[in-house]
Amino acid sequence: MKVTLKVWRQKSRNTPGEFKTYESPALNPNMSFLEMLDVVNEELANRGEEPIAFDHDCREGICGTCSLVIDGKPHGPHQGVATCQTYMRSFKNGDEIVVEPFRARAFPLVKDLVVDRxxxxxxxxxxxxxxxxxxxxxxxxxxxxxxxxxxxxxxxxxxxxxxxxxxxxxxxxxxxxxxxxxxxxxxxxxxxxxxxxxxxxxxxxxxxxxxxxxxxxxxxxxxxxxxxxxxxxxxxxxxxxxxxxxxxxxxxxxxxxx
Amino acid sequence: MSSISSLYKSSLGQKYVMAASGTLLFLFVVGHLVGNLQVFGSPELINTYAHFLKSKPLLLWGVRLGLLALVALHVITAVQLSLANKAARPVEYAKPPTYGSAWQSRYMLGTGSVIAAFVVYHLAHFTALLPGINGVGDFRTLEATLPGGEKTHDVYAMIVLGFQVWWVTLFYLVAQAVLFIHLGHGLASMFQSLGFRNHIWWPRIQLFAKVASIAIFIGYALIPVSIYLRVVGADYAETKRFELKPAALVEPAAATGKEAK
Structure with a gap:
């Protein structure tokens, strides 16, 4: 499957940010959302572009490091799971997925999708x-x-x-x-x-x-x-x-x- | 004193103020409805009630000023909280995250503003009796005789004449619908803000909020609708309209008089 990503890119706190659109390479539907971002980032790196910065750590839903607002909902479409436990099979082939950082005055942005919590x-x-x-x-x-x-x-x-x-x-x-x-x-x-x-x-x-x-x-x-x-x-x-x-x-x- | 100032400084304290003033205003809304439903009785019933209220100026003005203070507290705190809430997210999302939120809860400031505007009109309409905004005439000239022989302001005639005007009835109905939306969220949230909630009581509180807000809507909507449909007080209104006519005609007559000159 392939998806289109509309991702918030912002170099640093004090530079203006904007949405950029990326086409994903072919994905395994059983990849987690974060693994999908890894794959997209690898391609970006190969092309010599700056990879998308995002927070992640344990990737098993217990550390609270991953974030992301996916299509207007923090942690993606499901209830009771974190972004790291959200899988690409929850999306359809060809979907456009909007990915934004957590937005709050108390969470100043660090870079792209990473905020300071x-x-x-x-x-x-x-x-x-x-x-x-x-x-x-x-x-x-x-x-x-x-x-x-x-x-x-x-x-x-x-x-x-x-x-x-x-x-x-x-x-x-x-x-x-x-x-x-x-x-x-x-x-x-x-x-x-x-x-x-x-x-x-x-x-x-x-x-x-x-x-x-x-x-x-x-x-x-x-x-x-x-x-x-x-x-x-x-x-x-x-x-x-x-x-x-x-x-x-x-x-x-x-x-x-x- | 320090605990009162620290109460108002904290966001939770301001929520207590919202909930407590909201509770008292809700109780007034209930009491006011019970008083107004007397319009379904005889004209003497509500006129006697109105006369009784007017005959206790200390009580009347105490309650009026108290209500005014409550409204001021409720509105000022709401504006302060809303400004703080807006400031807490300087950059908006591309897609507003409304996931899982009750829609009534997102428009409390909007519904509250409509209710505030309605209250201003309602006070000008039936309390200050400003002529020219009711679409009928000068309500101040209406007079009734109580069973005891006393002369008093004819509140019954004012109500039945007032709600025969379609746009007045429509505005009152819209305001009641908006109050229904406001209470639908506010009534349950009062308990939450004051900490009265657990897994057993929350469903009951929500049920209470639903039943109470529907009952208030029906009760208040029944009055203008039944008067507009001429179910209540139609004959009485006609006799009183006859009394009103000279007063209503004063201005146009004067105007034509000027033109004639």
């Missing part, structure tokens, strides 16, 4: 952690966790931080990502001590990065390769309200306890 890392650094003594593994079931909470926490923890939610949202909002990160720790006993500080810090960092707000359109949930539910956004909204009502902790008089 470090804003998500900075949100994680603001509060997406628990403070514990590391050491040897604790005994299993030392801390009891209700099964339903463990399941929900695992659902949230599936987030691979790819940023498709931001790319799909008409407001370029990172709410689904932040909600997943807030919830998966907030649902577990180990996450309780920092629960309210965490949600406050992460949401404030999200705002500082220049992401938009949530208008509950549901696009993020629909494109998420891990099918993270909008329920988690409601959970985060609850936690953030609780954190606001609690306010800042009481300042410690003197030098404190220690």
């Amino acid at each position: 470090k804003a998500l890392d900075r949100i994680q650094h603001a509060g997406g952690f628990i403070s514990v003594r590391t050491g040897s593994a604790p005994d299993a079931n030392n801390i009891l966790v209700p099964k339903e909470n463990a399941d929900l926490a695992m659902d949230a923890a599936q987030c691979i931080g790819c940023g498709a939610c931001v790319a799909a949202c008409k407001n370029a909002s990172a709410m689904l990502f932040v909600a997943a990160k807030v919830s998966h720790l907030g649902l577990l006993p180990q996450g309780q001590p920092e629960r309210h500080r965490r949600v406050k810090a992460m949401v404030d960092q999200m705002d500082a990065e220049g992401f938009g707000g949530c208008t509950v359109t549901g696009s993020c949930e629909a494109v998420c390769p891990k099918e993270i539910s909008l329920d988690f956004i409601a959970r985060m909204n609850r936690d953030y309200a609780a954190a606001l009502i609690r306010g800042e902790p009481k300042p410690i008089a003197g030098s404190g306890a220690g």
Whole structure:
């Protein structure tokens, strides 16, 4: 099979970009979308042209490095899979496929289809952690966790931080990502001590990065390769309200306890 | 104070403001509908109700100013959020990614603007009683006598005369359809924004949003439609139109008088 690619090409952040059209060589329908790009790039390189830059790493749907908005949908036509798990058999021979980078102010473009998603890392650094003594593994079931909470926490923890939610949202909002990160720790006993500080810090960092707000359109949930539910956004909204009502902790008089 | 300012500074806090003001405005819409449905009773029923509201100026103006503040809060916050949302994506996609989004959710600012324009007209039409925008005449001259013998403004006549004008009825119906679209998304989203949602309650919330927005549309649409089709108050309107006529004729008569000079 062969396809026509309309790809966004942009040399660097500050140079203007444009769509360029490429005809693919003959493809095996069982190639992944990224393998198709590899083949196209090899041909470009052979012709002495600059290959198309795109992000990829594990290519098995667990690292969250691949991106791409394919025909207007992040991660391509299917539900619950990342671009690397999208195969050419999902397209028809002769299709024109429009490939764009994730577009958001908080995701500045690096080159072609590669964008800088470090804003998500900075949100994680603001509060997406628990403070514990590391050491040897604790005994299993030392801390009891209700099964339903463990399941929900695992659902949230599936987030691979790819940023498709931001790319799909008409407001370029990172709410689904932040909600997943807030919830998966907030649902577990180990996450309780920092629960309210965490949600406050992460949401404030999200705002500082220049992401938009949530208008509950549901696009993020629909494109998420891990099918993270909008329920988690409601959970985060609850936690953030609780954190606001609690306010800042009481300042410690003197030098404190220690 | 710090928590209030930090509330308004954060995008989530602004969503709480949208949801809370939206909830209160929704409750007003329900209450207003219940009051208005009295038009299906006798003229005395709604006139007595209107007289009762007018006789409590403190309550009336308290509610009016409160509603005005809520509308202002809802509109200003919506504009601020929309500007921030627009700024969050400086370069648009070649194909707008609308995948998986409910279409109502993408036009909240547009539907909200139509509703705001309608509210301005509605206030000028039936509250400020501006003559010249209702297509009938001067509503201020309408008077009715309550069963107790008191004279009061004839609200019933104003409504039945007002909705016999086809373009007024059409505008009201369009506005109600737009409100239906706005509520179809807004009612469910209020719960989401305030955090009241989980896998059990979300289907119920969506059902509530659907039922409530349909009920409000039907309730509000029934009033102008049944009046326009002369099912309600047609005879009453004719007697009152007769009373109105001199007032309506004042201006053209004066104009011809000038021409004659």
